[in-house]
Amino acid sequence: xFMSMMICLNMLCQHPSPEPEAVxxxxxxxxxxxxxxxxxxxxxxxxxxxxxxxEIVDYLHIGREKxxxxxxxxxxxxxxxxxxxxxxxYVTVEFDIETEGLKNITFQKTDSAHNGN
Numbered sequence: 270x271f272m273s274m275m276i277c278l279n280m281l282c283q284h285p286s287p288e289p290e291a292v293x294x295x296x297x298x299x300x301x302x303x304x305x306x307x308x309x310x311x312x313x314x315x316x317x318x319x320x321x322x323x324e325i326v327d328y329l330h331i332g333r334e335k336x337x338x339x340x341x342x343x344x345x346x347x348x349x350x351x352x353x354x355x356x357x358x359y360v361t362v363e364f365d366i367e368t369e370g371l372k373n374i375t376f377q378k379t380d381s382a383h384n385g386n
Contacts, residue, residue: 303330304333305330305333305343307369308343308345308362308364309328309330309343309345311362311371311374312328312343312345312347312360312362312374313325313328313347315360315374316347316349316358316360316376319376320349320351320358322351322352323349323350323351324349324350324351325347325348325349326347326348326349326350326355327347327348328345328346328347328348329345329346329347330343330344330345331344331345331346331359332344335366336363339365339366339367340363340364340365340366340372341363341364341366342361342362342363342364343361343362343364344359344360344361344362345359345360345361345362346358346359346360347359347360356378356379356380357378357379358376358377358378358379359375359376359377359378359379360374360375360376361374361375361377362374363375
């Protein structure tokens, strides 16, 4: 048990800032990344492409909504900072559940942190 904990601590020290979707080893086994990990990476990447002058300050996974027999949407709220102003940005990623193919991405700005979810 002690040796397992030492290995775990050693792994954490070697990788002090792992990606949020990284697989983490711990004493009781392996924790798999959340289902939305792939879609959060895509949402962040597409947001950076669409808003190149903005900084992503924070993000929240709101949830998954099944929209059809084979389609679903993952919804995220990002907090953005651009030219001294901050705003919320909803990013919705629609995809095929079976093939995991990307179908569509939509962006919706909010005026403040108090709008929406």
